[in-house]
Amino acid sequence: MSAARRPLVPDHVANLKPYQPGLPNSELIRLYGVDRIIRLNSNENPFGPSPLAVEAAREALGEIHRYGNAGADLRRTLAERHHVRMENVTVGNGSESILANILRTFPSDGDEMLTSEGTFVTFHILAQARGLPVKLVAHRDYALDLPAIADAITDRTKIIYLVNPNNPTGTRFTRAEFEPFMDRVPDDVLIVADEAYIEFAEGSDTPDLLAEVRAGRQNLIVLRTFAKIYGL
Numbered sequence: 001m002s003a004a005r006r007p008l009v010p011d012h013v014a015n016l017k018p019y020q021p022g023l024p025n026s027e028l029i030r031l032y033g034v035d036r037i038i039r040l041n042s043n044e045n046p047f048g049p050s051p052l053a054v055e056a057a058r059e060a061l062g063e064i065h066r067y068g069n070a071g072a073d074l075r076r077t078l079a080e081r082h083h084v085r086m087e088n089v090t091v092g093n094g095s096e097s098i099l100a101n102i103l104r105t106f107p108s109d110g111d112e113m114l115t116s117e118g119t120f121v122t123f124h125i126l127a128q129a130r131g132l133p134v135k136l137v138a139h140r141d142y143a144l145d146l147p148a149i150a151d152a153i154t155d156r157t158k159i160i161y162l163v164n165p166n167n168p169t170g171t172r173f174t175r176a177e178f179e180p181f182m183d184r185v186p187d188d189v190l191i192v193a194d195e196a197y198i199e200f201a202e203g204s205d206t207p208d209l210l211a212e213v214r215a216g217r218q219n220l221i222v223l224r225t226f227a228k229i230y231g232l
Contacts (some may be wrong), residue, residue, distance in 0.1 A: 010132040017210035019125060045231035053232060082210050095196060095223045096122050103130050104189055116144045119163045120194060143171035146181040165196040165201050175207040191220045199229040
Protein backbone atom coordinates (compact mmCIF):
# COMPACT_ATOMS: atom_id res chain seq x y z
CA MET A 1 0.00 0.00 0.00
CA SER A 2 1.53 3.31 -1.07
CA ALA A 3 2.21 6.07 1.45
CA ALA A 4 -0.15 9.03 1.54
CA ARG A 5 0.94 11.74 -0.86
CA ARG A 6 1.37 15.34 0.13
CA PRO A 7 -1.23 17.73 -1.35
CA LEU A 8 -0.09 19.65 -4.42
CA VAL A 9 -1.28 22.89 -2.77
CA PRO A 10 -0.36 23.23 0.95
CA ASP A 11 -3.30 23.51 3.33
CA HIS A 12 -2.31 27.01 4.51
CA VAL A 13 -2.60 28.21 0.89
CA ALA A 14 -5.70 26.19 -0.02
CA ASN A 15 -7.53 27.62 3.02
CA LEU A 16 -6.80 31.26 2.19
CA LYS A 17 -9.79 33.58 2.14
CA PRO A 18 -9.12 36.34 -0.42
CA TYR A 19 -9.45 40.00 0.43
CA GLN A 20 -12.78 41.40 -0.76
CA PRO A 21 -12.28 44.88 -2.22
CA GLY A 22 -15.07 47.36 -2.77
CA LEU A 23 -16.80 47.26 -6.15
CA PRO A 24 -15.67 49.86 -8.73
CA ASN A 25 -18.07 52.63 -9.68
CA SER A 26 -18.75 51.06 -13.08
CA GLU A 27 -19.98 47.88 -11.41
CA LEU A 28 -22.11 49.75 -8.87
CA ILE A 29 -23.77 51.70 -11.69
CA ARG A 30 -24.44 48.47 -13.60
CA LEU A 31 -25.87 46.67 -10.55
CA TYR A 32 -27.94 49.46 -8.98
CA GLY A 33 -28.47 52.06 -11.69
CA VAL A 34 -27.25 54.88 -9.43
CA ASP A 35 -25.76 58.08 -10.80
CA ARG A 36 -24.23 59.51 -7.61
CA ILE A 37 -21.84 57.41 -5.58
CA ILE A 38 -20.12 58.24 -2.29
CA ARG A 39 -17.64 55.49 -1.43
CA LEU A 40 -17.06 54.99 2.30
CA ASN A 41 -15.70 51.45 2.27
CA SER A 42 -12.47 51.64 0.27
CA ASN A 43 -10.46 54.40 2.00
CA GLU A 44 -9.97 56.23 -1.29
CA ASN A 45 -9.03 59.87 -1.63
CA PRO A 46 -12.17 61.45 -3.15
CA PHE A 47 -10.23 64.41 -4.58
CA GLY A 48 -7.98 62.31 -6.81
CA PRO A 49 -4.30 62.86 -7.63
CA SER A 50 -2.59 66.18 -8.17
CA PRO A 51 -2.84 67.48 -11.76
CA LEU A 52 0.97 67.69 -11.67
CA ALA A 53 1.14 63.95 -10.96
CA VAL A 54 -1.28 63.19 -13.79
CA GLU A 55 0.76 65.28 -16.22
CA ALA A 56 4.01 63.59 -15.12
CA ALA A 57 2.38 60.19 -15.68
CA ARG A 58 1.32 61.24 -19.19
CA GLU A 59 4.85 62.35 -20.02
CA ALA A 60 6.26 59.05 -18.75
CA LEU A 61 3.96 56.98 -21.01
CA GLY A 62 6.20 57.75 -24.00
CA GLU A 63 8.98 55.68 -22.40
CA ILE A 64 6.78 52.89 -21.02
CA HIS A 65 8.42 50.37 -23.39
CA ARG A 66 11.81 50.92 -21.72
CA TYR A 67 13.04 49.08 -18.64
CA GLY A 68 13.27 51.37 -15.63
CA ASN A 69 16.04 51.73 -13.08
CA ALA A 70 14.32 49.72 -10.32
CA GLY A 71 12.87 52.86 -8.78
CA ALA A 72 16.26 54.49 -8.17
CA ASP A 73 15.05 57.97 -9.09
CA LEU A 74 12.04 57.71 -6.78
CA ARG A 75 14.15 56.22 -3.98
CA ARG A 76 16.65 59.06 -4.27
CA THR A 77 13.90 61.69 -4.18
CA LEU A 78 12.20 60.08 -1.19
CA ALA A 79 15.51 59.77 0.66
CA GLU A 80 16.20 63.47 0.15
CA ARG A 81 12.67 64.44 1.20
CA HIS A 82 12.79 62.42 4.42
CA HIS A 83 16.49 62.96 5.19
CA VAL A 84 17.47 59.30 5.18
CA ARG A 85 20.07 57.36 3.20
CA MET A 86 18.99 56.05 -0.19
CA GLU A 87 19.85 52.50 0.91
CA ASN A 88 17.21 52.90 3.64
CA VAL A 89 14.46 53.30 1.02
CA THR A 90 12.74 50.59 -1.00
CA VAL A 91 9.67 50.95 -3.20
CA GLY A 92 6.97 48.56 -4.36
CA ASN A 93 3.51 48.30 -5.86
CA GLY A 94 1.85 49.58 -2.70
CA SER A 95 2.52 48.61 0.91
CA GLU A 96 1.14 45.14 0.22
CA SER A 97 4.00 44.20 -2.11
CA ILE A 98 6.57 45.51 0.39
CA LEU A 99 4.89 43.53 3.19
CA ALA A 100 5.07 40.43 1.00
CA ASN A 101 8.80 40.98 0.48
CA ILE A 102 9.31 41.48 4.23
CA LEU A 103 7.55 38.20 4.98
CA ARG A 104 9.63 36.43 2.35
CA THR A 105 12.90 37.89 3.63
CA PHE A 106 13.00 37.86 7.43
CA PRO A 107 11.06 34.94 8.99
CA SER A 108 12.51 31.45 9.33
CA ASP A 109 10.73 28.17 10.06
CA GLY A 110 9.28 28.27 13.57
CA ASP A 111 9.07 32.06 13.75
CA GLU A 112 5.85 33.78 14.81
CA MET A 113 4.25 37.05 13.76
CA LEU A 114 2.69 39.34 16.37
CA THR A 115 0.08 42.04 15.86
CA SER A 116 -3.20 43.45 17.15
CA GLU A 117 -6.66 42.18 16.37
CA GLY A 118 -8.74 44.34 14.05
CA THR A 119 -5.92 45.70 11.93
CA PHE A 120 -5.06 45.67 8.21
CA VAL A 121 -6.26 42.28 6.97
CA THR A 122 -3.70 41.96 4.17
CA PHE A 123 -0.91 41.29 6.67
CA HIS A 124 -2.80 38.24 7.94
CA ILE A 125 -3.44 36.97 4.40
CA LEU A 126 0.21 37.36 3.40
CA ALA A 127 1.42 35.65 6.58
CA GLN A 128 -0.96 32.72 6.04
CA ALA A 129 0.21 32.43 2.42
CA ARG A 130 3.72 31.89 3.80
CA GLY A 131 2.51 29.42 6.42
CA LEU A 132 3.52 31.79 9.22
CA PRO A 133 1.56 31.75 12.50
CA VAL A 134 0.14 35.11 13.65
CA LYS A 135 -0.50 35.81 17.33
CA LEU A 136 -3.22 38.41 17.96
CA VAL A 137 -3.46 40.75 20.95
CA ALA A 138 -6.84 42.19 21.90
CA HIS A 139 -7.70 45.86 21.37
CA ARG A 140 -8.01 48.30 24.23
CA ASP A 141 -10.81 50.77 23.43
CA TYR A 142 -10.40 49.96 19.71
CA ALA A 143 -6.72 50.93 19.90
CA LEU A 144 -3.50 48.93 19.73
CA ASP A 145 -2.55 47.89 23.25
CA LEU A 146 1.22 48.35 23.05
CA PRO A 147 2.03 47.15 26.61
CA ALA A 148 0.02 43.96 25.98
CA ILE A 149 1.75 43.45 22.63
CA ALA A 150 5.12 43.80 24.36
CA ASP A 151 4.00 41.28 27.00
CA ALA A 152 3.18 38.82 24.19
CA ILE A 153 6.72 38.78 22.76
CA THR A 154 8.35 35.35 23.02
CA ASP A 155 11.53 33.71 21.75
CA ARG A 156 9.58 32.79 18.59
CA THR A 157 8.51 36.36 17.78
CA LYS A 158 10.19 37.64 14.61
CA ILE A 159 7.95 40.46 13.31
CA ILE A 160 5.63 42.86 15.14
CA TYR A 161 3.18 44.59 12.80
CA LEU A 162 1.77 47.93 13.99
CA VAL A 163 -0.58 50.23 12.08
CA ASN A 164 -0.65 53.89 13.11
CA PRO A 165 -3.24 55.33 12.69
CA ASN A 166 -4.90 51.94 12.74
CA ASN A 167 -6.93 50.70 9.79
CA PRO A 168 -9.87 50.20 10.20
CA THR A 169 -10.54 51.56 13.72
CA GLY A 170 -8.94 54.97 13.13
CA THR A 171 -7.22 55.11 16.53
CA ARG A 172 -3.55 55.97 16.98
CA PHE A 173 -0.79 55.58 19.52
CA THR A 174 1.35 58.46 20.75
CA ARG A 175 5.07 59.00 21.19
CA ALA A 176 4.68 58.57 24.96
CA GLU A 177 3.10 55.15 24.33
CA PHE A 178 5.52 54.01 21.64
CA GLU A 179 8.88 54.87 23.23
CA PRO A 180 8.56 52.53 26.27
CA PHE A 181 7.18 49.85 23.95
CA MET A 182 10.15 50.14 21.61
CA ASP A 183 12.53 49.83 24.56
CA ARG A 184 10.98 46.43 25.36
CA VAL A 185 11.39 45.01 21.85
CA PRO A 186 14.56 42.87 21.46
CA ASP A 187 17.00 43.85 18.72
CA ASP A 188 16.35 40.60 16.84
CA VAL A 189 12.61 41.32 16.54
CA LEU A 190 11.57 43.43 13.56
CA ILE A 191 8.99 46.19 14.05
CA VAL A 192 7.01 46.92 10.88
CA ALA A 193 5.15 50.21 11.35
CA ASP A 194 2.49 50.80 8.70
CA GLU A 195 1.91 54.57 8.44
CA ALA A 196 -0.39 54.60 5.41
CA TYR A 197 -2.58 57.24 7.10
CA ILE A 198 0.08 59.16 9.02
CA GLU A 199 -0.60 62.38 7.10
CA PHE A 200 -4.08 62.41 8.63
CA ALA A 201 -2.79 62.07 12.21
CA GLU A 202 -3.10 65.34 14.08
CA GLY A 203 -1.10 66.23 17.15
CA SER A 204 2.54 66.87 18.02
CA ASP A 205 2.55 63.73 20.15
CA THR A 206 2.55 61.44 17.08
CA PRO A 207 5.80 59.43 17.14
CA ASP A 208 8.38 60.35 14.48
CA LEU A 209 9.43 56.85 13.47
CA LEU A 210 11.54 58.10 10.57
CA ALA A 211 13.70 59.85 13.16
CA GLU A 212 14.46 56.38 14.55
CA VAL A 213 15.56 55.28 11.07
CA ARG A 214 17.79 58.36 10.76
CA ALA A 215 19.28 57.52 14.14
CA GLY A 216 20.30 54.11 12.83
CA ARG A 217 17.75 51.77 14.44
CA GLN A 218 18.17 48.46 12.62
CA ASN A 219 15.00 46.59 13.58
CA LEU A 220 12.40 49.09 12.32
CA ILE A 221 10.73 49.34 8.91
CA VAL A 222 8.32 52.24 8.27
CA LEU A 223 5.75 51.84 5.50
CA ARG A 224 4.33 54.87 3.69
CA THR A 225 2.07 55.07 0.64
CA PHE A 226 1.02 57.38 -2.17
CA ALA A 227 -2.40 55.70 -2.25
CA LYS A 228 -4.12 57.68 0.48
CA ILE A 229 -3.47 61.39 0.91
CA TYR A 230 -1.79 61.68 -2.52
CA GLY A 231 -4.53 59.80 -4.38
CA LEU A 232 -2.12 57.70 -6.45
